Amino acid sequence: MKKIPVLEVFGPTIQGEGMVAGQKTMFVRTAGCDYRCSWCDSAFTWDGSQKPRMLTAEDVAEELDELAPNNYGHITISGGNPALHAGIGGLVALMAERGVGTAVETQGSVWQDWMLEVDEVTVSPKPPSSNMTTDWEQLDHYMNALGARETKRHSLKVVIFNETDLAYAKTVHFRYPNVPFYLQVGNDDLSTADDLKLRDRLLASYEWLVEQAASDPDWNQARVLPQIHALLWGNKQGV
Numbered sequence: 001m002k003k004i005p006v007l008e009v010f011g012p013t014i015q016g017e018g019m020v021a022g023q024k025t026m027f028v029r030t031a032g033c034d035y036r037c038s039w040c041d042s043a044f045t046w047d048g049s050q051k052p053r054m055l056t057a058e059d060v061a062e063e064l065d066e067l068a069p070n071n072y073g074h075i076t077i078s079g080g081n082p083a084l085h086a087g088i089g090g091l092v093a094l095m096a097e098r099g100v101g102t103a104v105e106t107q108g109s110v111w112q113d114w115m116l117e118v119d120e121v122t123v124s125p126k127p128p129s130s131n132m133t134t135d136w137e138q139l140d141h142y143m144n145a146l147g148a149r150e151t152k153r154h155s156l157k158v159v160i161f162n163e164t165d166l167a168y169a170k171t172v173h174f175r176y177p178n179v180p181f182y183l184q185v186g187n188d189d190l191s192t193a194d195d196l197k198l199r200d201r202l203l204a205s206y207e208w209l210v211e212q213a214a215s216d217p218d219w220n221q222a223r224v225l226p227q228i229h230a231l232l233w234g235n236k237q238g239v
């Protein structure tokens with residue numbers, strides 16, 4: 001059984017972002033990322049500051065059960081980039097056997113066949129402010145493979161910090177016009193412990209983003225959301 005480098009397991013909480021926002025869920029966060037986004041809010045998964053544990057799918061399930069005995073029906077696998085790890089396939093299968101829903105967060109740079117078995121796949125290509133570049137052919141492959149599924153859902157989510165990011169997001173949205181599309185507020189103060197100050201700042205950014213979407217017909221089918229967990233709990237890890 002292939003092991004998974006796990007950085008943290010937490011919950012129950014709510015999914016704070018995107019297509020599953022508000023869903024009660026557990027989080028499994030893997031270590032390692034093939035990107036280095038300038039504004040990554042989870043840099044501890046790849047900057048060497050925290051060390052992962054190598055766990056089997058059964059180990060992870062046991063940990064979930066200990067954290068939330070009979071108290072979860074959905075898990076979200078994030079990272080880092082969880083798509084770096086073949087071993088997650090075993091976890092997805094185990095949860096499906098138990099009737100527990102699964103979601104994954106990835107930037108869409110690396111494919112794994114277990115993606116096909118995940119109930120809600122969020123693909124989050126990175127805008128210019130991240131300093132990363134998009135491999136459009138790889139993203140096409142992702143969208144084609146996910147789009148061929150019959151019962152499971154996927155979406156695109158782009159984090160926005162400025163107008164250049166919005167222009168990039170539009171390119172993504174127009175390239176895959178039939179995929180549910182989310183604009184997400186960027187958090188540009190990752191170090192503050194002043195939750196109230198951060199909340200004000202994020203809400204001001206949210207207001208700006210809503211105004212942008214509201215005034216541009218190209219966004220008629222878009223959904224605009226903040227990170228709900230950042231509004232509630234600031235930059236705290238494990239929530």
Ligand SMILES: C[S@@+](CC[C@H](N)C(=O)[O-])C[C@H]1O[C@@H](n2cnc3c(N)ncnc32)[C@H](O)[C@@H]1O
Pocket residue numbers: 033039040041042078079080081082105106107123124157159184185186187188190227
């Ligand atoms: C930490 S990433 C992990 C999954 C995967 N590596 C990815 O980027 O999609 C989870 C989500 O958080 C978003 N995110 C990261 N830093 C953020 C920030 N400073 N503000 C808003 N969203 C952020 C990412 O764009 C992604 O959609």
Ligand SMILES: Nc1nc2[nH]cc(C(=O)O)c2c(=O)[nH]1
Pocket residue numbers: 013014015016017027042078079105229239
């Ligand atoms: N509550 C909560 N919702 C989230 N949605 C995406 C997250 C992530 O870091 O991938 C995240 C997270 O870390 N916490």
Ligand code: SF4
Pocket residue numbers: 033034035036037039040041042043045079080081107
């Ligand atoms: S792809 Fe995701 S985890 Fe990786 S650096 Fe960017 S935001 Fe962070």
Ligand SMILES: [Mg+2]
Pocket residue numbers: 041042
């Ligand atoms: Mg996060």
